[in-house]
Amino acid sequence: MQAESFFSDHVKKALTNDPPGEWMPDVPKACIPLHSGYPNPALVPDKELKEAASRLLDEERDLPLHYMGSPRPAVLKKQIQKRLAVRGIHCRDDELIVTSGACQAIDLAARVFLDEQTAAAVEAPAYMEALEIFKNYTPHMMSVPADQEGLQTETLALMLEERKRKGLVLPRLLYTIPAFQNPAGTVMSAKRRTRLLQLAETYDFLILEDDAYGELGFTDIPPPLKAMDQNGRVLYAGSLSKVIAPGMRIGWIAGNASFIKALSWFKKDLDHPFSQAVTAVYLEQTNVEERLAALREAYRSKRDVLLAALEQYLPESASWNVPDGGYFVWVRVPGADTSALLARALSSGVSYVPGKYFFLNQKDGAEYLRLSFSYAGKAAIKEGVQKLGRLLENEV
Amino acid sequence: MQAESFFSDHVKKALTNDPPGEWMPDVPKACIPLHSGYPNPALVPDKELKEAASRLLDEERDLPLHYMGSPRPAVLKKQIQKRLAVRGIHCRDDELIVTSGACQAIDLAARVFLDEQTAAAVEAPAYMEALEIFKNYTPHMMSVPADQEGLQTETLALMLEERKRKGLVLPRLLYTIPAFQNPAGTVMSAKRRTRLLQLAETYDFLILEDDAYGELGFTDIPPPLKAMDQNGRVLYAGSLSKVIAPGMRIGWIAGNASFIKALSWFKKDLDHPFSQAVTAVYLEQTNVEERLAALREAYRSKRDVLLAALEQYLPESASWNVPDGGYFVWVRVPGADTSALLARALSSGVSYVPGKYFFLNQKDGAEYLRLSFSYAGKAAIKEGVQKLGRLLENEV
Numbered sequence: 012m013q014a015e016s017f018f019s020d021h022v023k024k025a026l027t028n029d030p031p032g033e034w035m036p037d038v039p040k041a042c043i044p045l046h047s048g049y050p051n052p053a054l055v056p057d058k059e060l061k062e063a064a065s066r067l068l069d070e071e072r073d074l075p076l077h078y079m080g081s082p083r084p085a086v087l088k089k090q091i092q093k094r095l096a097v098r099g100i101h102c103r104d105d106e107l108i109v110t111s112g113a114c115q116a117i118d119l120a121a122r123v124f125l126d127e128q129t130a131a132a133v134e135a136p137a138y139m140e141a142l143e144i145f146k147n148y149t150p151h152m153m154s155v156p157a158d159q160e161g162l163q164t165e166t167l168a169l170m171l172e173e174r175k176r177k178g179l180v181l182p183r184l185l186y187t188i189p190a191f192q193n194p195a196g197t198v199m200s201a202k203r204r205t206r207l208l209q210l211a212e213t214y215d216f217l218i219l220e221d222d223a224y225g226e227l228g229f230t231d232i233p234p235p236l237k238a239m240d241q242n243g244r245v246l247y248a249g250s251l252s253k254v255i256a257p258g259m260r261i262g263w264i265a266g267n268a269s270f271i272k273a274l275s276w277f278k279k280d281l282d283h284p285f286s287q288a289v290t291a292v293y294l295e296q297t298n299v300e301e302r303l304a305a306l307r308e309a310y311r312s313k314r315d316v317l318l319a320a321l322e323q324y325l326p327e328s329a330s331w332n333v334p335d336g337g338y339f340v341w342v343r344v345p346g347a348d349t350s351a352l353l354a355r356a357l358s359s360g361v362s363y364v365p366g367k368y369f370f371l372n373q374k375d376g377a378e379y380l381r382l383s384f385s386y387a388g389k390a391a392i393k394e395g396v397q398k399l400g401r402l403l404e405n406e407v
Numbered sequence: 408m409q410a411e412s413f414f415s416d417h418v419k420k421a422l423t424n425d426p427p428g429e430w431m432p433d434v435p436k437a438c439i440p441l442h443s444g445y446p447n448p449a450l451v452p453d454k455e456l457k458e459a460a461s462r463l464l465d466e467e468r469d470l471p472l473h474y475m476g477s478p479r480p481a482v483l484k485k486q487i488q489k490r491l492a493v494r495g496i497h498c499r500d501d502e503l504i505v506t507s508g509a510c511q512a513i514d515l516a517a518r519v520f521l522d523e524q525t526a527a528a529v530e531a532p533a534y535m536e537a538l539e540i541f542k543n544y545t546p547h548m549m550s551v552p553a554d555q556e557g558l559q560t561e562t563l564a565l566m567l568e569e570r571k572r573k574g575l576v577l578p579r580l581l582y583t584i585p586a587f588q589n590p591a592g593t594v595m596s597a598k599r600r601t602r603l604l605q606l607a608e609t610y611d612f613l614i615l616e617d618d619a620y621g622e623l624g625f626t627d628i629p630p631p632l633k634a635m636d637q638n639g640r641v642l643y644a645g646s647l648s649k650v651i652a653p654g655m656r657i658g659w660i661a662g663n664a665s666f667i668k669a670l671s672w673f674k675k676d677l678d679h680p681f682s683q684a685v686t687a688v689y690l691e692q693t694n695v696e697e698r699l700a701a702l703r704e705a706y707r708s709k710r711d712v713l714l715a716a717l718e719q720y721l722p723e724s725a726s727w728n729v730p731d732g733g734y735f736v737w738v739r740v741p742g743a744d745t746s747a748l749l750a751r752a753l754s755s756g757v758s759y760v761p762g763k764y765f766f767l768n769q770k771d772g773a774e775y776l777r778l779s780f781s782y783a784g785k786a787a788i789k790e791g792v793q794k795l796g797r798l799l800e801n802e803v
Contacts, residue, residue, distance in 0.1 A: 012638055014665035017579060017613055019522035019544070022669060049476075055469035064460040064685075073451035076652035080445075111507065111676035118675035126415035144675050148415070183413060217413055242408055256472035258680040269410035273418060279514035279540050280507035284654040286682055289460075 024127070025147045033373060036353070038362045043395035046362040047386035048193065048338055054309055055256050056293065056302075063293040075288035078281060083288030084109070090294045091249075091263055098225060099238030100247060105268045108275050109261065111283060113223050116248040116264040117141050119274045120184065120219050121148045129183040130174075134162050136341070136369035136376060138193045138221065141186050151180045154371040159332060161199030162187055164206040171214045182216045190232055191224035191337025194369050194381035198335065201233040208236065211244045223250045226303050228336035229311040243267040251290065253338065253385075254306060259286045310338070310385060313392065317384040320393045324400030338385035347406050349380040361398040420523070421543045429769060432749070434758045439791035442758040443782035444589065444734055450705060451652050452689065459689035471684035474677060479684030480505070486690045487645075487659055494621060495634030496643060501664045504671050505657065507679060509619050512644040512660035513537050515670045516580065516615050517544045525579035526570075530558050532737070532765030532772060534589045534617065537582050547576045550767040555728060557595030558583055560602040567610050578612045586628055587620035587733025590765050590777035594731060597629040604632065607640045619646045622699050624732035625707040639663040647686065649734065649781075650702060655682050706734070706781060709788065713780040716789045720796030734781035743802050745776040757794040 018026065038046060067075055067083065075081035088109060095102060110116040121144050125131055130151035133142060137154075145152060153174075155167045167185075174181055187207075189199035199207070211218050220236045237247035246266040251259060260283065264274060317340055321331055331342040350365040366379025384392060414422065434442060463471055463479065471477035484505060491498060506512040517540050521527055526547035529538060533550075541548060549570075551563045563581075570577055583603075585595035595603070607614050616632045633643035642662040647655060656679065660670060713736055717727055727738040746761040762775025780788060 012640065014639070014663055017520055017666075018669060019518070019520055020524065021522060022519050022673070026669065026672075049473045052469040055472050057464050057469045057472055060472065061461055061464040064464075065457055068453050068457040068460075072453045073448040073652070076451050076453055076456065076654035077445045078648075078653045081654075111679065115676035122415070123418050124413055124415055126417060128416065140675075147673060147675075243410070244408065252474075256469070256681075257474045258472035258477075258684075260677065260679050260681070267410055270413075273414060273422065276422075277418070277543060279536075279543075280511035280656065280676065283507065283656050283679070283682070285652075285656070285685075286679070288654075289681075 021127070021148070024150065035364060035368065036357070039357060042357055042360055042362045043391045043398070044362055044386050045382045045392065045395045045399070046364045047383055049386045050253060050256065051309065051313070051385055054306060059297065060256065060259070060289060060293055063296065064289045067288050067292045071288070075284045077284065079284065081284050081288045083291040084282060084284055087261070087287045087291035087294070090291060094226075094299070095249075095265060098222070099234045100265060102265045103268070106271055107263055107265045108271055108278065109263050109282070109287060110278070111260040111280065112252055112257065112262040113221055113248045113250040114140055114144070114262070115278075116262050117186070117219065117221065118144050119278055120246055120248070120264065121145055122277050123270070123273050124184050124217060125149045127151075128180065130180045132167070132182040132185040132216070133371065134187055134192070135371065136194050136366065136379070137186070137371070138188060139368045141221070142371055145186070152371050153182055157192070157195060157197065159197055161189055161192065161197050161203055162207065164203045164210060167207070168210055171210065175214075181214055184217050184219055185211070186219045186221065188221045188223070189236060190222055191227060191334060191339075193224070193337070194339050194364065195341040196332050196334030196337055196339045198232045204233055204236055204239060208239060208244065212242060216244075218245045219248060220245050221248045223253050224337035225249070226254055227307060227310060227338075229307055229314075230335045232335070237265065246270060254303065255290065255293070259290050261287065261290050307336070313384040313389060314340070316389045316392050317382060317396065320396035324397045326400070326403050329403065338383050340382045340384065342380050342382060343378050344380070344403055344406070345378055347403060348377045350377060352402060352406060356399060356402055359398050359402060361395040363399065417523070417544070420546065431760060431764065432753070435753060438753055438756055438758045439787045439794070440758055440782050441778045441788065441791045441795070442760045444779055445782045446649060446652065447705065447709070447781055450702060455693065456652065456655075456685060456689055459692065460685045463684050463688045467684070471680045473680065475680065477680050477684045479687040480678055480680055483657070483683045483687040483690070486687060490622075490695070491643075491645075491661060494618070495630045496661060498661045499664070502667055503659055503661045504667055504674065505659050505678070505683060506674065507656040507676065508648055508653065508658040509617055509644045509646040510536055510540070510658070511674075512658050513582070513615065513617065514540050515674055516642055516644070516660065517541055518673050519666070519669050520580050520613060521545045523547075524576065526576045528563070528578040528581040528612070529767065530583055530588070531767065532590050532762065532775070533582070533767070534584060535764045537617070538767060541582070548767050549578055553588070553591060553593065555593055557585055557588065557593050557599055558603065560599045560606060563603070564606055567606065577610055580613050580615055581607070582615045582617065584617045584619070585632060586618055587623060587730060587735075589620070589733070590735050590760065591737040592728050592730030592733055592735045594628045600629055600632055600635060604635060604640065608638060612640075614641045615644060616641050617644045619649050620733035621645070622650055623703060623706060623734075625703055625710075626731045628731070633661065642666060650699065651686065651689070655686050657683065657686050703732070709780040709785060710736070712785045712788050713778060713792065716792035720793045722796070722799050725799065734779050736778045736780065738776050738778060739774050740776070740799055740802070741774055743799060744773045746773060748798060748802060752795060752798055755794050755798060757791040759795065
């Protein structure tokens with residue numbers, strides 16, 4: 012029996028034409044985890060979630076442990092709608108579904124909108140998990156360069172026009188993280204946001220906006236694309252992973268009711284009443300604005316430690332952005348091969364994510380690396396960058 | 408903007424060729440819930456799960472609240488492997504993935520193995536959620552009659568031979584619940600199990616075995632298909648929903664490592680560390696054999712109440728199976744239209760699931776209804792059947 016012969020056509024194509032990219036090696040526990048996009052352990056509300064779970068089960072007994080029956084998943088949906096309203100996004104119940112994190116939201120959108128006759132457009136660099144998801148559904152991927160102001164909309168316009176002229180497949184979905192992008196930490200400018208929405212209208216594509224970091228800004232930034240969307244072209248994905256805890260697996264996708272209906276129909280893992288209800292009780296007991304203010308302050312201060320250490324320890328030739336929110340600093344070291352260097356970094360006790368993982372073509376990004384200021388403590392951040400600086404001095 | 412024009416080819420086809428079937432109307436809260444496939448509230452371990460959540464977060468703090476880091480999801484996997492070994496199924500780590508319930512396992516298998524050039528075979532009657540899942544991936548469905556000994560393998564052999572002769576698409580995947588089937592409550596006989604495995608070999612298809620009720624037998628039954636599988640043709644799905652609590656969303660799929668690798672690649676909701684870790688702690692603290700023995704005793708006794716009430720209150724012409732495990736009794740009332748009758752049943756305070764929902768063609772099954780002895784209490788079961796009996800007396 013040849014196992015592969017049983018795979019469906021699209022799985023065969025996904026696995027042969029576009030095999031899974033190479034992934035980060037395991038990071039030894041002793042390493043200073045500058046690779047990690049996890050929230051800071053001290054900022055994860057484990058005690059409060061413990062109390063929420065206890066209170067929930069005391070109050071509701073078996074209700075949140077069935078498929079349905081607890082009122083709390085509906086409460087969570089209202090709480091999410093309330094958060095979205097603060098971001099300028101107003102959605103009805105049939106315009107929102109709760110998902111298992113933003114990743115499931117991206118996967119559902121890929122499944123519902125992409126096929127081999129369509130293309131997906133992504134930023135370069137892009138969130139690596141999203142790249143892998145889209146490659147499961149279409150071999151046609153457009154990688155659109157981004158800079159300090161985010162996705163380069165004029166370059167996108169030229170690329171679209173060229174594809175149209177050549178009769179190539181046009182994108183049906185463009186995926187972007189306009190606020191504190193992963194990995195680049197950048198924010199898309201207001202002008203480019205307006206232009207991107209125009210291009211979506213002109214070239215008839217949908218925008219999948221991932222706003223996982225949107226509430227973690229240290230300064231004011233333009234409103235989400237979804238808040239500016241007049242034509243229902245934006246699907247808005249979000250998550251509580253970066254502001255509460257990723258292990259609860261709470262995300263969502265908001266959009267046009269017809270889209271949400273189709274996404275729901277293909278979401279076959281059913282609801283997750285226990286984790287949703289625990290999260291709802293936690294949110295009932297929490298002043299979210301105060302929590303967000305504390306998170307912003309804590310992460311801003313950790314960012315400053317990382318930036319100061321980069322200034323102090325990195326070679327003269329290295330450069331980086333100054334992110335105004337989120338978790339990440341994107342560093343360029345001209346002449347370096349950050350992928351080749353990783354093994355030595357890990358053995359000297361510091362980790363990072365090599366740039367290549369964030370590009371469709373893993374030959375790109377060799378001079379880049381992603382550092383995170385979210386997970387490690389301040390002293391560890393400083394020590395980690397010092398180790399990294401020593402390695403890079405020998406490299407360039 | 409025409410929302411539907413953005414759907415991928417296979418979504419368009421799924422929604423137009425095979426639109427979602429009709430579903431159960433909402434059941435008023437006051438109804439005696441004989442429709443419900445939920446576990447009995449008194450048998451859901453809410454106190455123990457509360458203690459498990461507290462102990463987990465006391466011991467591990469933020470670890471189970473990140474994407475990864477808690478040792479408990481790996482512990483859960485070992486606990487599942489131990490349970491499977493009791494059922495005669497021995498699988499390595501790379502032959503098993505934990506899913507969000509058996510439903511996600513079925514959906515992943517459908518996604519990885521089915522396309523429009525393949526067929527899916529199901530039992531008649533079949534678990535309704537599985538029907539909807541398969542219809543999302545292929546328009547070619549084979550509905551194989553089942554009786555008291557489960558799926559009729561000789562009829563299947565004739566159907567396969569006929570399809571082959573006619574040049575019709577043959578099934579790539581056959582879905583079955585051989586132990587205490589939903590809805591029929593039946594067990595596939597040992598002889599038919601052997602025959603089904605032979606047919607899979609002859610006609611080169613895979614078997615997706617759903618064993619959600621396998622540990623809830625009141626008598627000994629033949630081993631699972633997977634335990635008899637010499638050729639790696641069986642994918643074995645299971646769940647803790649029926650023996651612990653569905654709200655935790657813990658299921659799995661075991662099979663050939665190449666299959667498991669592909670299924671994992673298309674599982675993009677990431678792991679669910681919190682619910683998995685809570686469940687692992689609960690299982691560490693629980694004597695599972697004792698718990699299962701207590702569940703079997705409790706459900707056997709509730710089954711007896713349901714059967715006695717059917718004997719007492721249902722019209723002479725009605726007939727039903729005597730299930731030796733699981734949650735369900737499948738009742739036939741010659742001449743009845745159980746779908747048309749439902750509204751009156753609900754307004755007289757009792758619910759059931761009309762037979763039609765369990766058939767590919769919803770024109771079938773009009774004389775059947777599914778009753779559950781799992782959720783309602785004993786007095787309610789008796790009262791519910793009395794109400795149902797009164798309605799049916801007027802009907803037939």
